[in-house]
Amino acid sequence: MIWKRLLPPVVLLLVWQGLSASGIIPAYKLPSPVAVAAGLADLIQTGMPPGHLLHVHIYYSLQRVLWGYALALLTAIPLGLLMGWSHTIRGLIEPLVEMIRPIPPLAWIPIAILWFGIGSKSAAFIIFLGAFFPILLNTISGVHSIDPVLIEAARVLNASRRFIFLKVLVPGAIPSILTGMRIGIGIGWMTLVAAEFTGVKQGYGLGYMIMTARDIQRSDEIIAGMLVIGIIGLGIDACLKTVERQTIKWR
């Protein structure tokens, strides 16, 4: 029943509103749900900074995520397939990957700005870094998770290496690849906002919007912005889950 799942958040909201209205939580520390809702209305109608409307911020942020994510897909999946397939290639590349992976994407911001300048390109780069590693690692593990007997079945049918790679390895790795893709977009979306904190040229982006609200001490808009980001992240994940379900009907 849907209402059962909605009940805890609703109760939480009511308690929150009660605590705020009674003054136990002062407004400057945490605005009430009603204030946040008003803040959201402001973001939609007036915008923050004034004149920069919410839906345009969303559009710009989504664009940057799409670019960074697409780049991550195009590089991590082929590389992961190759690394899963060939021990030699894996041995060559793995040390480099393991060294770079622990570095948080945000630490790359100064370098990203030096290389790509202030603007969407450096933000997309940060997102690319966030999404790349989960996709890569899950692709490699996807290849390794294929039952070896399936490869033997193909060999026995006299399949070429190319056939085995394209028609056995790739389809067999797809479930793991999709998992990696879901994790990757989640991380990418998370890093976007922080990446946008440091200067975006066009003046649009959800991170930029929140930073501006912070400058002007509009905590109601800050929280409303955070909610928007959370909901969009949820939506993106739901989309990918559907894609996953449709693609892996055979599981």
Place this chain on the structure above:
Amino acid sequence: MKQTYTAVILIALMVIAGNGYSSETLNQPIRMAYLQSDIHHLALWVALEKGIFKENGANVEVKGVFKAGPEIMTAFAAGELDMAYVGEAPSTTAVANKAARAVVVSQVNTEGSALVVAKNTTGINNLSDLRGKTVAVPGHSTVQDFLLRRALRENGIDLKQVNIIVLKPPEMIGALRTGQIDAFIAWEPYPSKADTLSVGRNMATSKEMWPGHPCCVLISDHGFLVGHPEDVKAVVKSHVQATDYIHRNPDEAVKIGVKYTGMDETTVRQAMQNVHYTYELSIQGEKEYVQFLSELGYIHLDDPDKFVDYFINPDILKGILPQ
């Protein structure tokens, strides 16, 4: 179901407990803050270095050095600061938006910023040349942001035609050097630094843009003022004495400026020349701030004059200065 309710009630209780806790102890130091490498705040550094606070019985602790005004105001909102040197625009915005309860107890300086363009650029000579260009400001609702927009508006330039972006001042010089921005407006000593590095040159000082415009102020948390008026008075008195010191001993002041900004003497000296250190409150200037911030939509006040009355408190100064 029961578990969920229990959890929610527990969380509520924790929140109540957390907010109820008050750390009221005696003999706490006066927690102050200033902006990193902001030569406007020289008086504070002088007061620290020359023991002026101690002379006046003020136990000052520098709780934080911040990168921009809005961040100082957030610290006030969190109850982390008692007094601070900060821009008048971010403090006005924070208090008007009810994020913090603070009042201005003294002026710190007027003027002291500049609009900087790339050294070798020839195309930008006046404000109307900024059309279609990218200009960096230290943050929305900073004094510099306000200065720029006010100047553009006065010259009949549509704000939409100028691409205003936000950068922290240390990043501005690098961005100008690599051509990612066409100009920036920041507080001293950054314009002077750009000049000594041959990266940029002043297109206009803030004095030229708006003579006598208020810039930084000394603010106090409202609750702190009510609870510890003697401490506030001691700090303001120290500030007045330190400001006088700067005028009487410029060379010594330069040395202190070098120490706190980490920049070379030439830059600091040049920067100081662009700043007018004063403790005289500029109420008219504040009224302009309030009006402009309202127009930009950053604040919404029912009664602007009443706000200014509340926000600027001249009483402490009056009690210190000879009539």
Place this chain on the structure above:
Amino acid sequence: MALKLEISGLKKIYTGAAPGDAVQVFEGIDCIVEKGQFFTLVGPSGCGKTTLLRMIAGLEPITAGNILLNGERLNDCNENIGLVFQEYALFPWRKLLSNIEVGLEIKGVPARERQAEAMTYVEAFGLKGFENRYPKELSGGMKQRVAIARALIANPQVVLMDEPFGSLDSQNRDKMQNFLLKIWGERKDTILFVTHNVDEAVYLSDRIAVMSPRPSKILNIFDINLKHPRDRTSLEANRIRRDILELLDLAE
């Protein structure tokens, strides 16, 4: 030359990490499978019958000896040898029809043609109506039929079967045995079959080679001249069974 699969002097050693760890699986296998024969290998677990099949299929390297198909040495996978795995090994992401036609796909046969060919197997093997199902939706018996179709569609000269009915219950196993006999009767493939189930071997085969435990060799080859359909309970069948079991017991 008529089709002949000849195995001579075959040895297989798995080398271990340390010198003393080497495992000698068999010490010299000789046998000949003629065209159209149903040739079965029986033996205790671990005697290497699966390993032998895998070596013929090209999945395991040969330590010593020869495997000759029509006089030519085999040492790698090739299209003349088909293999039906014990675990079916169907591609889970391919539908039933698509699994069957894989062998033709590898050969480069165009889609329409290979689909039509695969459909004939679907009909002949009683799989009609399930062409578009995924392996996870099929029963064990159906999966094994698909696996057999997949191997046969490529028309290999010799079909290897590694305990194909081992994971079926006895009823389904009986059904599948009859099914296999029917197919074989129509097509007359050359089959090299491996099982540990002596009853099964006696029911199906023309010739049965009995293997000893490891390091194994062939103890004896029995010729079964009973006509199909065979009576499992006949005296003759029982006699052969007893002989084989005695031989296996002795070898232990």
